[in-house]
Amino acid sequence: MSFSSAVVFLWLASSRNRLRLQLQRLRRPRYLVGALVGLGYIYSIFLRRLEFGGALSSVPPGVRLFAELSLVLSALVTVFSAWALGPDRPSLTFTETEVVQLFPAPVTRSSLLHYKLARGILGAAVGALFASLFVGRLVSPAPGLFFLGAFLSLGTLYLHATAASFMRTRWAEAWGTRGLVARWAVLGCVLAAVGLAAYAALEAHPFPRTLSIPGVLRNWVQAVVASPGLSAVLWPARLLVAPALAQDSSAFLSAVPPVLGLALAHYVWVRLAEVPFEESAVTQAETRTRERSQRASGGVAKGRALSSRKAPFRLSARGRPEVALIWKNLITRRRMAGGVASVLASLLLGCAIVAMMGESRFFTDTRRVLGPLGVSLAAMMAVVGPSVFRMDLRMDLPKLDLLRALPLAGWQVVGAELTASALMVGLLQLGLLAVGLLSGPGAEDPWLLTWWWPGGVALAVLLPSVSLAGLFVQNAAVVLFPAWVPADRTGSARGIEALGQRLLTLMGSLVVSLVGLLRAALAGAVVGFPLWSSLDVWALPLGAAAASAVLAGEVVLGVLLLGRAFEHLDVSEDRPE
Amino acid sequence: MDFVLRVAGLEKRYGAVNAVQGLTFAVAPGEVLGLVGPNGAGKTSTLRCLAGILPPTSGRVVVAGYDLAKDAVDAKRELAFLPDEPRFFDYLTVWEHLNFTARLYGVEDWEERGKALLEEMELTGKEKALPGELSRGMKQKLSIACGFLHSPKLILLDEPLTGLDPIGIRRMKASLRRRAEEGAALVLSSHLLPLVEELCHRLLVIAGGRAMALGSLEAIRSRLSGPEGESASLEDLFVRITSGAGTEKPPP
Numbered sequence: 056m057s058f059s060s061a062v063v064f065l066w067l068a069s070s071r072n073r074l075r076l077q078l079q080r081l082r083r084p085r086y087l088v089g090a091l092v093g094l095g096y097i098y099s100i101f102l103r104r105l106e107f108g109g110a111l112s113s114v115p116p117g118v119r120l121f122a123e124l125s126l127v128l129s130a131l132v133t134v135f136s137a138w139a140l141g142p143d144r145p146s147l148t149f150t151e152t153e154v155v156q157l158f159p160a161p162v163t164r165s166s167l168l169h170y171k172l173a174r175g176i177l178g179a180a181v182g183a184l185f186a187s188l189f190v191g192r193l194v195s196p197a198p199g200l201f202f203l204g205a206f207l208s209l210g211t212l213y214l215h216a217t218a219a220s221f222m223r224t225r226w227a228e229a230w231g232t233r234g235l236v237a238r239w240a241v242l243g244c245v246l247a248a249v250g251l252a253a254y255a256a257l258e259a260h261p262f263p264r265t266l267s268i269p270g271v272l273r274n275w276v277q278a279v280v281a282s283p284g285l286s287a288v289l290w291p292a293r294l295l296v297a298p299a300l301a302q303d304s305s306a307f308l309s310a311v312p313p314v315l316g317l318a319l320a321h322y323v324w325v326r327l328a329e330v331p332f333e334e335s336a337v338t339q340a341e342t343r344t345r346e347r348s349q350r351a352s353g354g355v356a357k358g359r360a361l362s363s364r365k366a367p368f369r370l371s372a373r374g375r376p377e378v379a380l381i382w383k384n385l386i387t388r389r390r391m392a393g394g395v396a397s398v399l400a401s402l403l404l405g406c407a408i409v410a411m412m413g414e415s416r417f418f419t420d421t422r423r424v425l426g427p428l429g430v431s432l433a434a435m436m437a438v439v440g441p442s443v444f445r446m447d448l449r450m451d452l453p454k455l456d457l458l459r460a461l462p463l464a465g466w467q468v469v470g471a472e473l474t475a476s477a478l479m480v481g482l483l484q485l486g487l488l489a490v491g492l493l494s495g496p497g498a499e500d501p502w503l504l505t506w507w508w509p510g511g512v513a514l515a516v517l518l519p520s521v522s523l524a525g526l527f528v529q530n531a532a533v534v535l536f537p538a539w540v541p542a543d544r545t546g547s548a549r550g551i552e553a554l555g556q557r558l559l560t561l562m563g564s565l566v567v568s569l570v571g572l573l574r575a576a577l578a579g580a581v582v583g584f585p586l587w588s589s590l591d592v593w594a595l596p597l598g599a600a601a602a603s604a605v606l607a608g609e610v611v612l613g614v615l616l617l618g619r620a621f622e623h624l625d626v627s628e629d630r631p632e
Numbered sequence: 633m634d635f636v637l638r639v640a641g642l643e644k645r646y647g648a649v650n651a652v653q654g655l656t657f658a659v660a661p662g663e664v665l666g667l668v669g670p671n672g673a674g675k676t677s678t679l680r681c682l683a684g685i686l687p688p689t690s691g692r693v694v695v696a697g698y699d700l701a702k703d704a705v706d707a708k709r710e711l712a713f714l715p716d717e718p719r720f721f722d723y724l725t726v727w728e729h730l731n732f733t734a735r736l737y738g739v740e741d742w743e744e745r746g747k748a749l750l751e752e753m754e755l756t757g758k759e760k761a762l763p764g765e766l767s768r769g770m771k772q773k774l775s776i777a778c779g780f781l782h783s784p785k786l787i788l789l790d791e792p793l794t795g796l797d798p799i800g801i802r803r804m805k806a807s808l809r810r811r812a813e814e815g816a817a818l819v820l821s822s823h824l825l826p827l828v829e830e831l832c833h834r835l836l837v838i839a840g841g842r843a844m845a846l847g848s849l850e851a852i853r854s855r856l857s858g859p860e861g862e863s864a865s866l867e868d869l870f871v872r873i874t875s876g877a878g879t880e881k882p883p884p
Binding site for chain 1: 685687712719720728735738
């Protein structure tokens with residue numbers, strides 16, 4: 056009896072069965088086509104750029120400096136996160152299957168720890184492989200050495216994060232809040248020291264006044280990071296990434312021993328710091344299973360808590376029954392509030408970028424920025440909105456049995472499901488447009504002033520319809536091709552064939568949207584152009600109204616047809632294997 | 633008497649919550665102990681502590697003479713834990729799960745035993761099936777087959793009949809009875825009071841993490857005072873005992 060041999064059996068048998076299952080799936084045309092498209096995509100995006108014939112002779116110094124700093128900073132951020140972020144509990148995560156199968160088995164805690172460490176080290180190897188594929192060739196003339204170096208670095212960082220979580224658990228159990236205060240006091244001192252070192256470096260090497268001379272920025276960065284204080288801060292991380300960035304075998308061999316020593320020291324540290332992790336593992340496994348099951352049934356996403364906001368309006372027991380579905384989805388929207396939060400976060404990020412770019416007008420003349428920003432965001436929502444606001448069939452299709460049992464025709468269900476998302480996106484667009492239009496165009500350009508209001512009104516008429524059409528296409532894809540576009544994302548297939556399927560679905564949605572928009576554009580042109588001579592730019596809103604009417608008509612017709620498809624929908628054949 | 637399971641002063645705390653408080657009991661070979669209590673009474677926490685999944689906050693658990701805290705591996709080799717929701721590795725077949733379990737527990741004649749168990753659980757012909765291809769009831773049967781493979785001396789069962797059809801339930805009850813007759817000790821947690829009444833020799837009623845009653849149904853019945861005490865069903869007794877603990881109010 057040996058736990059290690061049982062684990063090797065588990066991994067080998069699982070990998071073999073998984074591969075066999077994926078190959079069996081290729082017998083079905085949709086998976087075969089998906090696999091071909093996925094392979095083509097991967098080849099065209101990544102593999103085609105690799106030169107298998109020979110290594111790059113030399114790496115440009117700017118690229119190398121950027122890569123080195125990126126890797127060094129990533130390592131430092133990982134170390135800092137391990138000590139600063141997340142709860143004070145062991146970072147080892149087990150699945151519920153592992154808990155049920157391995158925890159009651161005759162296995163020591165130490166064996167379970169090694170099992171997880173082995174998984175983590177394997178993960179580091181996979182991460183290093185991807186890093187070698189995507190960036191290795193750009194920064195190192197020897198991809199093999201880059202892989203080995205990256206594997207060592209990632210593995211050491213994994214051990215560090217594990218040891219740090221053990222130490223934090225120990226301190227929290229031993230000292231409680233005092234431990235937390237002491238940890239943050241030390242972290243604060245470290246951050247202050249880093250800040251002082253950075254300040255001293257920038258004082259000694261101010262930012263160059265002009266960047267037009269080639270290499271001046273690189274020289275400045277090199278001088279800053281070579282300053283004594285920052286150099287000391289970056290030294291451990293530089294040591295860690297040195298093997299990955301080694302340019303030849305001799306450099307690699309001289310860079311490896313310290314990192315191997317560091318990895319070994321970390322392993323010993325993990326063993327010495329080991330704490331009981333069973334309770335935390337069981338709790339986390341249960342939480343993840345619960346979240347997965349909630350997502351599978353169309354529930355809230357991971358880590359998102361539902362607020363207890365009130366219903367948007369009082370639902371009377373009398374009236375059209377499909378309004379109840381709209382009401383239910385609007386409540387969901389209000390209580391999840393994720394889409395609006397994402398939009399607000401994007402807005403804040405945009406403001407921060409503007410501020411960082413030194414756009415002082417943002418603060419002195421807000422209206423000049425708000426106008427174009429509002430209009431741009433409203434237009435952007437026509438593309439982004441249908442993907443962000445998903446309280447429709449994409450959320451509810453996992454509850455197909457429940458929807459089918461309702462005393463509603465298919466078109467009523469489809470229409471009602473679409474309405475809540477469409478209302479939310481449309482209202483958001485109209486709000487953004489109102490803010491934008493009332494704030495003005497932000498410039499005194501006469502052409503812009505002439506077009507501002509007619510264009511704005513045209514957008515107000517057209518954009519909600521475009522969003523509605525986008526929502527319809529995405530919902531139609533879920534109903535018509537449930538195997539290609541699974542509504543519940545938890546059970547969706549993984550692998551190259553699934554990647555190809557998603558690409559094909561995306562392309563299909565784009566083509567359908569463009570065909571629908573083309574007819575609308577034609578209708579807009581037919582109405583707008585004859586009126587141009589008499590109404591001038593004000594013909595634009597009328598043309599937009601015609602286009603909008605065509606889009607709305609297409610959606611209404613589509614809802615009727617989709618309602619029939621919904622009534623005959625059978626997802627049982629397409630459930631994930 | 634040589635007990636297979638001895639529990640003394642078992643406590644389990646989650647932060648400030650006392651899930652299990654001072655449980656003390658023992659189970660003899662061939663005995664079936666029913667663990668009953670309302671939702672949130674601490675049944676699953678108790679079973680997890682007995683199975684060595686969760687370390688107890690305090691107290692002692694001895695399985696077949698091995699202290700679960702000191703000789704965890706030896707103790708676990710003598711027990712099987714069958715959870716209410718069977719969990720399997722996605723890409724191991726039915727037969728490979730038995731193989732994996734055999735390797736973990738060191739069962740050398742596992743193929744022979746495995747075939748017999750699959751036959752008993754009506755899973756013959758499903759050897760190459762992956763867990764995703766099995767129904768809920770079949771998964772439950774596979775979980776039981778894996779649990780019985782190493783002939784454990786102590787079997788801990790959490791809602792063992794969930795998902796089984798009537799024939800499966802009948803076979804399962806017979807199978808559990810047979811294990812008990814062969815000398816295994818069983819701790820069975822279930823909300824199905826008729827099942828508990830039918831299979832269990834003794835009952836441990838817990839509420840709020842505490843033992844409210846321990847003994848045979850007759851002993852508990854006779855201990856209860858009141859005019860209906862002697863003819864009370866297990867359901868009546870359960871409601872009477874647990875509603876007193878304030879963990880679950882009886883319906884109005």
